[in-house]
Amino acid sequence: xxxxxxxxxxVLVQGLGQAGRFHAAQMQAYGTKVVGGIRPGKGGTxxxxxxxxxxVAEAREQTGADATVIYVPAPGAKDAILEADAAGIPLCxxxxxxxxxxxxxxxYATLKRRGxxxxxxxxxxxxxxxxxxxxxxxxxxxxxxxxxxxxxxxSGTLTYEAVWQLTQRGIGQSTCIGIGGDPLVGTNxxxxxxxxxxxxGTDAIIMIGEIGGTAEEEAAAxxxxxxxxxVAAFIAGQTAPPGKRMGHAGAIISxxxxxxxxxxxxxxxxxxxxxxxxxxxxxxxxxxxxx
Amino acid sequence: xxIHEYQAKALFRAYGVPTPEGRVVSTPEEAAAAxxxxxxxxxxxxxxIHAGGRGKGGGVKLVRSAEEAATAARTILAxxxxxxxxxxxxxxxxxxxxEQGQKIVRELYAGLALDRAVGAPVLMxxxxxxxxxxxxxxxxxEKILREPIDPIDGxxxxxxxxxxxxxxxxxxxxxxxxxxLQKLCRLYLDKDCSIAEINPLIVTEGGGLLALDGKINFDxxxxxxxxxxxxxxDLAEEDPTEIQAQDAGLSYINLDGNIGCLVNGAxxxxxxxxxxxxxxxxxxxxxxxxxGANKDQVARAFRLITSDPKVKGILVNIFGGILRCTTLAAGxxxxxxxxxxxxxxxxxxxxxxxEEGRKMLRESGLAIVTATDMTDAANKIVxxxxxx
Numbered sequence: 001x002x003x004x005x006x007x008x009x010x011v012l013v014q015g016l017g018q019a020g021r022f023h024a025a026q027m028q029a030y031g032t033k034v035v036g037g038i039r040p041g042k043g044g045t046x047x048x049x050x051x052x053x054x055x056v057a058e059a060r061e062q063t064g065a066d067a068t069v070i071y072v073p074a075p076g077a078k079d080a081i082l083e084a085d086a087a088g089i090p091l092c093x094x095x096x097x098x099x100x101x102x103x104x105x106x107x108y109a110t111l112k113r114r115g116x117x118x119x120x121x122x123x124x125x126x127x128x129x130x131x132x133x134x135x136x137x138x139x140x141x142x143x144x145x146x147x148x149x150x151x152x153x154x155s156g157t158l159t160y161e162a163v164w165q166l167t168q169r170g171i172g173q174s175t176c177i178g179i180g181g182d183p184l185v186g187t188n189x190x191x192x193x194x195x196x197x198x199x200x201g202t203d204a205i206i207m208i209g210e211i212g213g214t215a216e217e218e219a220a221a222x223x224x225x226x227x228x229x230x231v232a233a234f235i236a237g238q239t240a241p242p243g244k245r246m247g248h249a250g251a252i253i254s255x256x257x258x259x260x261x262x263x264x265x266x267x268x269x270x271x272x273x274x275x276x277x278x279x280x281x282x283x284x285x286x287x288x289x290x291x
Numbered sequence: 292x293x294i295h296e297y298q299a300k301a302l303f304r305a306y307g308v309p310t311p312e313g314r315v316v317s318t319p320e321e322a323a324a325a326x327x328x329x330x331x332x333x334x335x336x337x338x339x340i341h342a343g344g345r346g347k348g349g350g351v352k353l354v355r356s357a358e359e360a361a362t363a364a365r366t367i368l369a370x371x372x373x374x375x376x377x378x379x380x381x382x383x384x385x386x387x388x389x390e391q392g393q394k395i396v397r398e399l400y401a402g403l404a405l406d407r408a409v410g411a412p413v414l415m416x417x418x419x420x421x422x423x424x425x426x427x428x429x430x431x432x433e434k435i436l437r438e439p440i441d442p443i444d445g446x447x448x449x450x451x452x453x454x455x456x457x458x459x460x461x462x463x464x465x466x467x468x469x470x471x472l473q474k475l476c477r478l479y480l481d482k483d484c485s486i487a488e489i490n491p492l493i494v495t496e497g498g499g500l501l502a503l504d505g506k507i508n509f510d511x512x513x514x515x516x517x518x519x520x521x522x523x524x525d526l527a528e529e530d531p532t533e534i535q536a537q538d539a540g541l542s543y544i545n546l547d548g549n550i551g552c553l554v555n556g557a558x559x560x561x562x563x564x565x566x567x568x569x570x571x572x573x574x575x576x577x578x579x580x581x582x583g584a585n586k587d588q589v590a591r592a593f594r595l596i597t598s599d600p601k602v603k604g605i606l607v608n609i610f611g612g613i614l615r616c617t618t619l620a621a622g623x624x625x626x627x628x629x630x631x632x633x634x635x636x637x638x639x640x641x642x643x644x645x646e647e648g649r650k651m652l653r654e655s656g657l658a659i660v661t662a663t664d665m666t667d668a669a670n671k672i673v674x675x676x677x678x679x
Binding site for chain 2: 106110156208215245279
């Protein structure tokens with residue numbers, strides 16, 4: 001079992017530049033059903049092994065795609081997301097980094113006006129993977145192993161670190177969701193936790209957060225209220241100074257909120273096993289599962 | 292990206308948000324001329340730097356004659372201005388804003404920022420103008436009123452009226468106040484601001500509203516569509532090393548410790564700083580080389596780190612996904628040879644092509660210490676940096 005994506009998920013690729021093409025091939029090599037790519041004006045041709053369509057609507061109609069991954073550069077990302085929604089695609093994974101906050105505000109406001117139910121993962125995220133079944137995004141496939149741990153993270157390489165710790169200890173993952181490092185993400189920690197909490201194929205959850213915002217505090221409240229499965233967490237940026245944006249647009253301590261210490265305290269109150277060192281994430285989860 | 296007060300006020304006026312009349316000057320003579328030109332018995336001379344706390348630092352002076360304006364300008368321009376936000380060295384002042392003095396009846400606050408929890412920009416207003424809004428939020432949060440802003444519609448009139456009434460403005464001022472706030476919101480949305488703040492927003496003797504001070508920050512991800520905003524950037528206000536990093540496509544923040552870090556990915560870079568501290572060391576920087584770094588960028592990252600005299604050792608922590616460990620190893624070897632690195636260097640590699648990458652480092656003949664995992668890496672670099 002898994003959440004959001006599985007061996008039947010049929011994926012489109014929007015944005016066939018260098019990165020989009022490279023990762024489309026990597027996704028296919030992993031076994032993901034990549035059913036088409038979008039390049040306006042080039043419909044009917046092929047890029048590498050990929051059938052190309054003029055629009056998402058045509059691609060959906062002809063392939064039955066039920067997910068899309070967006071590599072379109074930041075200036076065009078808003079249009080790409082809205083096009084996917086207009087075509088009725090239920091899952092949209094946005095890898096693109098550096099999308100203006102206003103564009104994402106416009107996207108969310110428009111989706112709301114349309115009464116859309118499309119789920120967005122990201123932006124600025126590594127994607128989502130159900131090991132052994134479906135990889136949508138840029139994560140290295142081989143570090144994952146099919147299993148029963150759900151992983152949620154705001155960061156890319158730090159997620160790989162946690163996943164690799166699990167895999168090295170022989171523990172597999174049900175699904176890993178990179179929710180993204182931007183201030184406004186389509187799926188937040190709480191929504192991802194809810195999915196794993198309800199998934200019979202997930203026994204325990206790793207949640208990786210970082211400084212900035214209050215999403216981890218909200219997650220802690222949700223865990224205390226709803227989650228019966230063991231949860232381990234790590235919060236990056238314990239040593240970050242206030243007022244400095246640490247790479248991710250969302251990772252900034254401002255106006256006294258967003259500090260790692262507040263997030264850790266909230267999670268510990270919710271009985272989450274918080275790793276103080278990033279090297280201990282998997283071991284903290286294993287300990288929590290034995291409790 | 293930040294801009295100066297005088298630039299923010301020019302944008303306010305362009306959007307119809309009234310400000311006091313003023314002149315931008317850079318010499319005492321120009322300040323005197325500006326005083327005469329403004330024809331106001333009282334004027335204010337204000338230092339233009341990005342940091343806050345200018346008034347308490349002596350960067351804002353009331354003047355009552357052209358001579359006083361010149362003297363005030365001379366005093367402020369003479370030495371770097373030190374405020375609680377500039378650090379002890381202060382910030383040199385090159386530009387001054389000379390403005391007409393105002394007869395203030397009330398000092399209010401209005402500010403816009405992205406509220407991540409709400410998922411929308413939020414307009415905040417308060418009767419406690421002139422104070423730092425963080426302080427008001429901490430001491431009396433009930434005195435801050437909020438309205439979420441629809442990114443497509445902007446501020447609705449009914450929202451403006453609600454805020455105007457709550458600010459205690461007379462009903463005949465509600466329309467003026469609503470329009471004032473709507474224009475501010477339009478500016479915020481049109482120009483991709485991340486913060487737009489008026490503190491204080493004053494009520495004058497005639498009942499008018501004026502932006503007495505102004506602060507605007509912009510979303511750096513949106514600068515590609517605002518060449519006019521990019522033109523307002525003042526590089527003298529920014530950390531030169533951080534500018535150099537931006538030019539190289541690196542994300543770099545200078546910190547106080549002595550262990551230089553080179554990492555791929557922002558989350559892992561923060562986690563690397565954390566683990567260094569956990570094992571008794573202090574990071575000298577945050578540095579994310581990004582997912583698609585090449586050999587040249589790795590070399591530039593090394594040069595950046597070693598240009599900081601505080602650095603006594605370097606930790607490279609890479610989890611290769613898109614960035615292959617072999618690419619990273621080639622970059623490290625090239626950079627170490629090129630700059631003749633004498634500092635202790637610990638490298639921890641994991642991920643794509645890791646075995647080949649480790650082999651390249653081992654066989655390079657360079658004094659590179661390899662580490663098996665993050666804990667091992669942190670312990671090794673902390674010990675080496677202490678020795679050095």
